[in-house]
Amino acid sequence: MEKRIIWIILDSVGMGELPDAHEFGDVGSNTIGNISKAIGGLKIPNMIKLGLGNIDNIKGLNRSINPAGVFARVAEKSKGKDTTTGHWEMVGVYSENGFPIYPEGFPTEIINPFKEAIGTEILGNYAASGTEIIKELGEEHIKTGYPIIYTSADSVFQIAAHEDIIPLERLYEICQIAREQLVGINAVARVIARPFNGEVGNFSRTANRKDFSLEPPAGTLLDHIKEANLDVIGIGKIEDIFAKKGITKAIHTKDNMDGVNKTIEYIKKDTKGLIFTNLVDFDSKYGHRNDHIGYANALEEFDGRIPEIIDAMKDNDILFIMADHGCDPTTESTDHSREFVPFVGYGLSLKRDVNLGTRLTFADIGQTIGEILNVKPISLGESFANEIIGGYIDEKH
Structure with missing residues (x-):
């Protein structure tokens, strides 16, 4: 056998x-x-x-x-x-x-084309813990509807959004846009959708995370x-x-x-x-x-x-x-x-x-x-x- x-x-x-x-x-x-x-x-x-x-x-x-x-x-x-x-x-x-990693956040040559492609401003754009950044920026995200962008010491472009503000289908679409743009010298290993839910002061990440990896x-x-x-x-x-x-x-x-x-x-x-x-x-x-x-x-x-x-x-x-x-x-x-x-x-x-x-x-x-x-x-x-x-x-x- x-x-x-x-x-x-x-x-x-x-x-x-x-x-x-x-x-x-x-x-x-x-x-x-x-x-x-x-x-x-x-x-x-x-x-x-x-x-x-x-x-x-x-x-x-x-x-x-x-x-x-x-x-x-x-x-x-x-x-x-x-x-x-x-x-x-x-x-x-x-x-x-x-x-590539971006401990100081993503430069304008990455962020500006991304904002143009998704048609909105963004929040964040710095290295942070995923749970901490939604505490810091979650309320502003709910008010503005802007996605929260962050990274870490890893090669990741992470996009956090409340599921009631940016529906999962749209969040995944935004991630795919980022994945298609992050190529060449800016080819990060993973673009990650980081959806969350809950009320201000009590946000929690959901199980609907999705990774968009390099092939x-x-x-x-x-x-x-x-x-x-x-x-x-x-x-x-x-x-x-x-x-x-x-x-x-x-x-x-x-x-x-x-x-x-x-x-x-x-x-x-x-x-x-x-x-x-x-x-x-x-x-x-x-x-x-x-x-x-x-x-x-x-x-x-x-x-x-x-x-x-x-x-x-x-x-x-x-x-x-x-x-x-x-x-x-x-x-x-x-x-x-x-x-x-x-x-x-x-x-x-x-x-x-x-x-x-x-x-x-x-x-x-x-x-x-x-x-x-x-x-x-x-x-x-x-x-x-x-x-x-x-x-x-x-x-x-």
Whole structure:
């Protein structure tokens, strides 16, 4: 029977600064280690059992005497620390220069054509937390009807609007206009619709966020899997990150637990190829808001679902869990952090207790998946498939 991969990305769950973290202002960042220290110890026994605490140089976690999985510390080769850069590298795309960022807001050569195209003025145009900027400008937005434009340390052009003031369809249309204009040297990774609702003093963002991403270049792992007539099931914001490219079916989710529910639902189906899930709450709800308690609770909540995920898996299924960057909620910064990420893998067809050391690029994971699924290799990364295949199922044959 052909193997199937369940690939779950814990968005922003980093494990310590990369050697070049000083270039990004992230010295001292360690998302897992610092959270664990701040709360007196993370309680994530299921990931510990898989080998998370046995990864080289991980902080704040207990080791397992007999880990059930394979594990590694993984470095990001590309020059960035955002969702798009990380996910693209996983599937074989190296970003040499990263995407453009605008910490002082967007210049007039971007904003003026945008205002002309949408036919209104704008509010904001500075780097801010999404929840804070709607507190600051939400009332004025309701009075004027002008969209709120903001950015962050990431390569994003974000547009916030109250759903009763700018209907979703129009907000998405405005985002598409921005996406079409932001090309060339101003090709930000993502234009993001950030709708909210509620009354003045009590605004809250809705689940109708939508990302308008740059389209990745041809020849990613996802393209290769799709070309081999296998499934690429994108759960969460995967479809948005890849601008629908290489995805055969997309399922959007409300939150982490909905993402886990949908993942389990598709594990139980007779799909083949890849189930690719992003769980974004760690980053969006807790990391960016410097809420280390909420972040810890979310990690423990996810950990509690691992037995359920494993119980749903078929004999030839393989589970890979990793992250795409850091977002340490214990530091002063509210932005992503340049960190190594943890990787654990489990399956009946995998060996147990295999330390894969430090991998030099996220693409090692993608290259490994490609080899396991017997599809065309990607242009970046080294497969470690031969180091991990050979568990209980393979031994029976």
